[in-house]
Amino acid sequence: MAKYQLRESALELLTRIGEEGGYSHVLLDQEISKRQLSSKDGALLTEIVYGTLQNKLKIDYQIHSYLAKQKKLKPWVKWLLYMSVYQMLYLERVPDHAVIHEAVEISKIKGHKGISSLVNGVLRNIQRNGVRSTEQISDPIEQLSIETSHPKWLVERWVDQYGIEITKGICYQNLKHLPMSVRVQPIRITRDTAIEELKSRGIQTEISRFSSQGLLITEGNILNDPLFKEGFISVQDQSSMLVAEMMDLSPELAVLDACSAPGGKTTHIAEKIYDKGEVVAYDLHKKKANLVNEKAILLQLNSIQAAQADSRNLGDIHERESFDRILLDAPCSGLGVLRGKPDIKYHKQEQDIFNLRRIQDSLLTSVAPLLKKGGKMVYSTCTIDRHENEEAIKQFLNQNDNFAVDPSFYDELPGFLQNGRGMSEYGLQIFPQQWDTDGFFLTRLVKR
CATH class of the missing domain: 1.10.940.10 (NusB-like)
Structure with a gap:
């Protein structure tokens, strides 16, 4: 240059x-x-x-x-x-x-x-x-805020919700590089074949424990590799892969992905049903919905139909009880993905969390009637704020007695995630420092 x-x-x-x-x-x-x-x-x-x-x-x-x-x-x-x-x-x-x-x-x-x-x-x-030490700052919250470059209101909020030790873990982990992880398209290539092919081109991998399709890239540039460029693998964080894994999917199901862009989870759903069935995907913005369709084409998945719509109004498009499975990967504050998008922590204000929660509540209420009786709905976010996660689910269940957290959700989680920190009666909160992933929340509800 x-x-x-x-x-x-x-x-x-x-x-x-x-x-x-x-x-x-x-x-x-x-x-x-x-x-x-x-x-x-x-x-x-x-x-x-x-x-x-x-x-x-x-x-x-x-x-x-x-x-x-x-x-x-x-x-x-x-x-x-x-x-x-x-x-x-x-x-x-x-x-x-x-x-x-x-x-x-x-x-x-x-x-x-x-x-x-x-x-x-x-x-x-x-x-x-030389470097000016932060040890002279007497307030431990302010010291942690400056030492790890997280706004003070955010550190205070996490300390209130989780205590100082977990908050320290979150803040220091957010300064570390996030490992790159990918998902194989299993209809086109096996994970073992992908490992060998990548190895032959100098890209080293490790198997992910979150998904049978997941790989961690430990060495090499995956974005220049033919397997990525030709749609045999796609980039997705490990905690995000857990979503489709936990939807209890099988071929021929009708699945709704209410907030689908950029399409990582949507295409994973299509792969989990072996592209046999129907994945109806929506996004608020037409351009973003088009991205989902483009991703489906690249990965050679035909079961996905993505379109623009406000998912709060899907009752005008679909009959009640149209879907066997629903994914609501809700718009959120993104406070779990600060390692990859560090600007979020400076642009967000505490009030944004409450504004987003109103949208989350509205979406839950709007898509719930579209689920068949006995059907299952996964709610997920890429944030670690209780107000957007456990508290949103608690309120929804209090207002909808025909829904409950699916008890088998906990049994079907990968063994290493069961009974760990972050588990509650409303779902699973993953912190970034636990497994070196994005911070993430998910739960699975069943309609009685």
Whole structure:
């Protein structure tokens, strides 16, 4: 790449994500594709953007004392400091002097001499004085908040719900890299065959305990491999694979996936019914529903029909008791997937959790009549907030006495998940630190 171009790209992305609420994973993919970056440059750009976002509050704590007398910084200057300090503190392969030089040169291009002097001064102070310890912070919640870069309201909320030790585990795990996991399309390839094929191309794997179709990628770039590009395998987090595994699926069933995009769980359902049956999928946005259909085509699955609809109004489209199985993978705060989408923790407010819960309640109430008697409904979220999970299910069951948590749900869970932490009478909460996965909640209800 041209001189400074990679860091300038990182700076532009961080400013858009941090100030305008852009989605980190979407913008990064677009930038890597647009600039046709090599895998090495793409990896470095990803590392700088995600790493800076992951550690933003701790970095801010490092630079704050050197900026105390400054007027409000322009957003790009603030993000240039953040990404430079991240590289100095966390990227050993990039020397400090190179990071400082590039930051100063970028600030000269984008600003004036006063800004480049400020950038130079702050970064040289940090280079000279080293990392400022958080141990002097007397409030343990605030200390954990800054040390792990989670907003204080969020840390307080988790401590109230789960206690300090589990919260510490969540926060520190969210700073770690999430292992890549994939799911084989078993109608097209066996897991053993996929393992051998990937191995022949230098991609090392481990078997997932969450799904008979799951693999963990321990070495190599799966996204460039023919098995991924040609739809023999698809990327999906292990905890997310548990959803279709726990739907008690068999061929010829009529299945509704009420909130289906981007289609990972939808296509897994179709695979579990051997593509024999009907998977009716909806998403609120037409573009996203189209993504589900595209994924089905790539994986050569014909049982999926995805369309745009607000699932709160599906009673206008389908007769009551039309489906044997329903998946409601509800819109949620996403607080279980902060490792892959670190920007979420800064963009969300506590009120968002309560706003989303109203949508979750409405969706549960709306899709429940579409389930046949004796049918089963899985409710899942990628969050770890009790209000969106156990409390949502508790309220639904209190208002719908013809539904109950399916007792066989607990018996059918993989053995290592049974009777563990996170189990309640309303379902299973998976924390990210337990099995090195996304945080996730799921339960299975049966209609009596």
